Amino acid sequence: AQKVTQAQTEISVVEKEDVTLDCVYETRDTTYYLFWYKQPPSGELVFLIRRNSFDEQNEISGRYSWNFQKSTSSFNFTITASQVVDSAVYFCALSEASDYGQNFVFGPGTRLSVLP
């Protein structure tokens, strides 16, 4: 069974600090995808990134970066120089190729508060 763990329930940082959100996953598949979603206080869910299991290159998009390590089954998300607008709940999700249709197991989420 697939499982996603986000051990940090809540994190508070002061604006301009760097912050890393942890995501650890479990899967028996060799082919799978990992995702991060953002849920701001307004409630909608926003797709941030997708990474497949064969691509371990780290990715950077502006102040956001993602570190995928298969050896530790982790897909961590770092925000550099955090801003108040980064305050949100962030979800990590796993999708397996073998689980046709019934995919996308979500972690419980990490609530990030960025204080001015």
Place this chain on the structure above:
Amino acid sequence: NAGVTQTPKFRVLKTGQSMTLLCAQDMNHEYMYWYRQDPGMGLRLIHYSVGEGTTAKGEVPDGYNVSRLKKQNFLLGLESAAPSQTSVYFCASSYESYNSPLHFGNGTRLTVT
């Protein structure tokens, strides 16, 4: 381009009442999903559909029914609402199965008293 639209946005039901949540997508996606979000539990899959006319159970299907009569619409029904169904419900769609990101609606906040 509206994406995924859910109606209604809010609803209050009394125990035993029924209701239908409507989800519509205009992206021609094959796959559609209903999730519920509860504090500390992330999103849990209720039912999903891999194409028009098909539906299947997800992780927490009890107390819910769904229908996908048209490709663009996915309906979630509660036949006899219970307080345990108080939650925020999200509809989502995707172009392909496991490798496509989900596109979410804005959610429906349901309270059952």
